[in-house]
Amino acid sequence: MTRPYNFSAGPAAIPEEVLQQAAAEMLDWHGSGMGVMEMSHRGKEFISICEQAEADLRELLAVPAEFKILFMQGGGLAENAIVPLNLSRAATVDFVVTGSWSQKSRKEAQKYAAEVHTAASNEADGFTTLPAPASWQLSRGASYVHLCSNETIHGVEFHELPDLKALGCDAPLVIDFSSHVASRPVQWERVGLAFGGAQKNIGPAGLTLVIVREDLLGHALPICPSAFDYRVVAENQSMYNTPPTWGIYMAGLTFQWLKRQREGALTGVAAMQARNIAKAQQLYDFIDRSPFYVNKVAPHCRSRMNVPFFLQDESRNDAFLQGAKERGLLQLKGHKSVGGMRASLYNAMPIAGVQALVDYLQDFERLHA
Ligand SMILES: *Cc1c(COP(=O)(O)O)cnc(C)c1O
Numbered sequence: 001m002t003r004p005y006n007f008s009a010g011p012a013a014i015p016e017e018v019l020q021q022a023a024a025e026m027l028d029w030h031g032s033g034m035g036v037m038e039m040s041h042r043g044k045e046f047i048s049i050c051e052q053a054e055a056d057l058r059e060l061l062a063v064p065a066e067f068k069i070l071f072m073q074g075g076g077l078a079e080n081a082i083v084p085l086n087l088s089r090a091a092t093v094d095f096v097v098t099g100s101w102s103q104k105s106r107k108e109a110q111k112y113a114a115e116v117h118t119a120a121s122n123e124a125d126g127f128t129t130l131p132a133p134a135s136w137q138l139s140r141g142a143s144y145v146h147l148c149s150n151e152t153i154h155g156v157e158f159h160e161l162p163d164l165k166a167l168g169c170d171a172p173l174v175i176d177f178s179s180h181v182a183s184r185p186v187q188w189e190r191v192g193l194a195f196g197g198a199q200k201n202i203g204p205a206g207l208t209l210v211i212v213r214e215d216l217l218g219h220a221l222p223i224c225p226s227a228f229d230y231r232v233v234a235e236n237q238s239m240y241n242t243p244p245t246w247g248i249y250m251a252g253l254t255f256q257w258l259k260r261q262r263e264g265a266l267t268g269v270a271a272m273q274a275r276n277i278a279k280a281q282q283l284y285d286f287i288d289r290s291p292f293y294v295n296k297v298a299p300h301c302r303s304r305m306n307v308p309f310f311l312q313d314e315s316r317n318d319a320f321l322q323g324a325k326e327r328g329l330l331q332l333k334g335h336k337s338v339g340g341m342r343a344s345l346y347n348a349m350p351i352a353g354v355q356a357l358v359d360y361l362q363d364f365e366r367l368h369a
Contacts, residue, residue: 014203014254053252054069068230069210092143094118095116099127100153100335117142133167176194178196182272226240276304276345279345292369307342311341
């Protein structure tokens with residue numbers, strides 16, 4: 001049986017090898033007589049799963065020793081509150097708004113930060129560009145600067161993170177990297193904290209990843225719930241309360257899958273980056289050459305993970321989606337706030353899946369142009 005290609009934005013496709021391994025271990029993990037979902041999080045079996053997942057992630061993303069890796073719950077949206085609860089120190093926080101997700105983060109921060117300042121926004125361009133860092137109006141003494149490094153809905157990605165120090169800003173950079181975590185290496189020297197829900201690129205929904213520099217721990221506001229205080233979570237190795245054990249296990253299997261990936265001489269996340277660049281280019285090149293389809297995002301900041309596109313003749317949208325489904329190309333409908341189509345090309349999407357999509361785009365155009 002060959003599975004269809006699943007272009008969902010999230011929860012999204014998981015590598016088939018990972019699903020097969022999880023299925024094989026479902027009833028009895030490594031001879032323990034228990035499935036992972038049935039294990040105590042304090043038992044030696046699960047602790048070994050969790051420690052291995054953390055070590056593999058640290059290696060894959062080259063996370064420096066002065067950063068803690070936390071496995072939390074609540075998703076990206078909860079982090080929109082948890083970050084200001086931990087880092088705002090009741091002072092001004094700066095936001096760079098580049099799409100729906102950073103907009104949502106800014107709104108939530110207003111509940112907790114003394115002041116929320118918009119340092120830059122691309123809203124006037126319909127979220128299709130990225131304001132150049134040199135033009136950002138950063139506040140003096142801000143407690144942090146927040147941006148979403150890949151806007152899942154609008155398909156806008158920072159291909160390089162800003163160097164705040166070079167802009168004369170000492171505040172730590174907070175990135176929401178939910179939808180492109182592990183798709184490329186991270187420039188840690190530019191980051192104070194990175195957070196992401198697992199369900200786009202590293203596993204099932206329910207696990208939230210936080211990677212935070214140690215000096216940012218211990219500054220939570222008094223009202224911050226203990227289970228969301230980064231210092232408490234870090235001091236308890238993510239086991240202050242029951243962690244999302246199944247999500248951690250599945251992410252761990254995905255990290256091992258990532259470590260096995262090869263592109264020429266490259267391995268792991270570097271291999272994924274090369275593959276993701278090739279996948280995105282293949283799709284954008286086709287869309288740009290065709291008079292039948294359009295992508296509106298400026299080429300320098302087009303997301304390699306989420307490709308929103310439109311049929312010039314939108315009356316054919318339903319026929320397009322129906323035909324795609326018949327060809328085994330699933331979940332291509334765009335987000336309701338943007339409309340049109342969206343193809344998400346996360347790590348689990350092979351180059352053959354992108355080729356199948358391009359072939360379909362071409363055939364549909366020939367039939368209807
Ligand atoms: C999906 C997503 C979120 C939302 O995460 P939840 O797990 O639904 O809370 C936040 N930020 C970005 C960039 C996302 O893609």
